Amino acid sequence: MNAITILRTALSSLGSNKLRAGLTLLGIVIGVAAVISLMAIGRGVQQTITERIQSLGTNLLFVRPGETSTRGVGGGQGSAASLTIDDAYALQDSPFAPSVSAVAPELSTSAQLVAGRKNTSTTVVGVTPEYQFVRNFPVEFGQFIGPNHVETNAMVAVLGSAVAEDLYGFRSPIGQNVRINGRQFEVIGVLEEKGGSSFFSFDDRVMIPITTAYYRLSSQRTTQGSISVQTINVQIEDVSVINAAMGEVATVLRLRHRISGDDDFSITNQQETIEALQEATNSFVFFLGAIAGISLLVGGIGIMNIMLVSVTERTREIGIRKAMGAKRRDIMLQFVSEATLLSLGGGGVGVLLGWMLTLLLNGRSVIGSTPSQTSFNADIAVLALAVSAGIGLFFGIYPAMRAARLHPIDALRYE
């Protein structure tokens, strides 16, 4: 029996019971559509997060203390006070680090904010004026932290839009007083809203001069007297020199810290952050896919069920075919091809349906309150098709074997 004959036979026997074939198909259609659309949602979320991080600039390096670049040193990462504000200024001006275009050290702490009867808990970031440009935090009202504020340890604060709204509602906070961990600050500016997902927000934070953060709020101080920082944000000339820049920064810091062995700092870049996040969201996408996969499996069992019924109903036909000279293989092929055709057809319709669902869900809030885009991928469509064909094959084999094993006489006598 050649391929065309097999296909034609399978099509005509499926066509003889269209309702049944359609309903069986539906199981696979739903399964495949679920896989495609859920994966698209998952990938969309992943893409949204990645893009948001990328929008912060990919030409950034983060230097953090106390974390060796080789594994081995375990606890206390980032807690060591090995990086100082002087390290940051040294990177800014060093002839050994030509790729560095700007440097912004930061020192964050969480704090309680009180304004009138309202209060909130948020992250307070001690920054220098460069921070505004390096990390891209435009000011909406008032002004950002200036050089004079840093020099004089001024008690001034710039509020993130979410914090400003929490504490002051629609009133202007400029010139108002706010107590941060009990100390009184004057609000000099409000940041532009940056948005953010439910996962993390850039609007829920307050910025103060780094010197003020260190001397007035921070609990950790070095004995040397220089201001220790948690992160030095390093902006580099261009993404293309990112590897060179990482080397330069490391060299400068090693020289300053007189290091010959393990580094007492670590350098990461945005790309690594994105990769780490992607790794985390990958498992989320996989989880969604697995749930949808279960419905695909159920669809496969539906195929098996209907094929078993079909084998029983067509016992006499099998007998006739065997009497006419059909071998086991011929009967086997006939039923397997019917099952595969069913599941493949279901897969095709499912891909189409999944694709339409993906378009429909694009830009709507599916997970959390943030609208996310959906991302339809051809590779997943191809995979879903292949998997559904495989399912038909797998669940078709047992009924087909039962059919092939029938004895011609018994099959012919079957009523």
Place this chain on the structure above:
Amino acid sequence: MIELENVTKIYEMGNQQVAALGGVSLSIDEGEILAIMGRSGSGKSTMMNVIGCLDVPTSGRYVLDGEDVGRLSDDRLAVVRNRKIGFVFQTYNLLARSTALANVELPLLYGNGKDHRRRAMEALDRVGLADRARHRPAELSGGEQQRVGIARALVKQPTILLADEPTGNLDSRSSEEIMGILQALNRDEGITVIIVTHEPEIAEHTARVVSMRDGQVIDDVAVDNPRQAVIQGLER
């Protein structure tokens, strides 16, 4: 050439063993036309199944055209059936949702030949149903359905045609038609025709009558002047 030597066929029915054939020896030459007669339970159907290579004997030898087919595997038997044997059934056993033409094509699907459509049309023409090629079995009369069945049995040009109560479900006129076709195939093309029946009127059309009872051949007589079927209105 069909040679059965002391063939037995024993079925297991629960704990009991039932001998459907109890040591049958029979020889059928090429080009014969004969009837196997007997009541139900006489073993004539089992005999037909063995001769038709649908089943293998429990013991004894079955040599078909010099080949011992009694020990072949299922798939090898399928090949023998496909090449050498055409079946005609009492209940026609046509595929209900396929056209007459597609039904006749069926044995060709399991062989190597080409020109399926043309050969199937020729076979249909041989039984006078060329104009019914696109009809489904339900749209044909019983006699026409049986003629489709004969066309299907013919299409591979078998050496043996096995007909199991071919007229059992037909009126006398259609029966006469069917017998006429079977006689013509035997006479014109030299096909060995074996008819299993319990009706003496059908057996009268053959040149040899083998009678069976309780799994044994009890009588084997030649008929000198077989009755020739009178065919009326069968377009050829």
